[in-house]
Amino acid sequence: MEYNKIPNHFENEKESIKKANEMLIKIFENKNPSIDTIKSIISEFHKYENQNSIEIFNKIERNINESAISVNKIGDIIKNTDDTIDSTNEFLKAWEKITAPINYYGKKLENLMMSKKNVSSIRHNLSIYVKIKDQVNELRNLLNSSDSNIVVVYKQIRYLTFLRVLLLEKVKSVDMIDKLNNLADHLLCVAHFEEEFFEKFWRYFQDTLQLANERPEFLVKLLRLIEEDPDYVRNIKIHFQMYNVCKHLYLFYLRNLKTNLRELIHKEHL
């Protein structure tokens, strides 16, 4: 295209600049201008050819050149973005590698905390058993002081025996035998007292005829203890099972909470 011809029919330069600007806007507005549009624009330009239009077209050319520079820059930015995405993916993989052992050790830690809890509960039980040794002595005195105390002592010794069975079960799963050295003595103390107690308890039935004659109510009490015994122990078992269910529910809740927290931290980090 030739821009050297200087039109003579325009008197006002300002008017020609305005028109040229309008056309320029049209060019930028039509990102994909049709052939008709271009033709119409060219014809328009032919109408308003003058010195200013040459400058305008030069300006347009400059703008186009600058746009090309911008396009190149945008290309660079896109490339950089791709690189960044690649590096982010690599980082994510690396993060997964890092978090895998952390999760693994987290589980180990959880187990460790659980066993620590078990050990502390066993220690607690142990401290109870230390008191039980004194309690057994008290029960022995109680048993010797009066026959009528046998009902109280019976209940106590049954409960202690039951606890002893439970504790023995727990101790099976603990490796810290050295920490539980004196436990056996305390358990043995209950076992000895149980033998001692029942030796006396069964001896009452030696004099069943005499008891039925002189103290029938006492004989009935003794028999009732035997009758109630399985139910009594079964009730304790039910309570213990309920306690276990609650404990498992609590642990399940804790585990879920931990998982959720871990996911939350992971998201926050990303």
Next chain:
Amino acid sequence: MKESRISNTTDKNDNEFDNLYEILIFKIEEYIDQKFHLGFYDKNDLQDILFETQNFVNDLQIVYNKVVACFPPKYNIFNVYKDKYLKNIYDKLKPFIDEKKLEMTPGNLILIARWLDKFTEGLRKVGIDIKTTDIGCVKL
């Protein structure tokens, strides 16, 4: 441990305390044996033995009248005492109830005949008919 003789056994589980009834019956039988052993310990004469037997029949009357009321019915406590007492008495008298021996000592036959009347009467008071009562596999 002896086979359970409880009439209406409740739900049994493997609980170690469930055999208290068995222990109780075992202990009672043990004490009865001990009582008979002490009662007949120095008695070798038939007359003394028969006299001592009357005391055991009195025991059965106490069981019938007073002990049974204290025990739960399903224990069948009277049968426990009755079987054990009658068996012990029979075992002690068996050597004397021999036709040849009785022929040699007819006085003993008279003693036994008198004793049998009292014994039968005593057992009738506790609802036992001596003619239909089995002791072990032996009918008196």
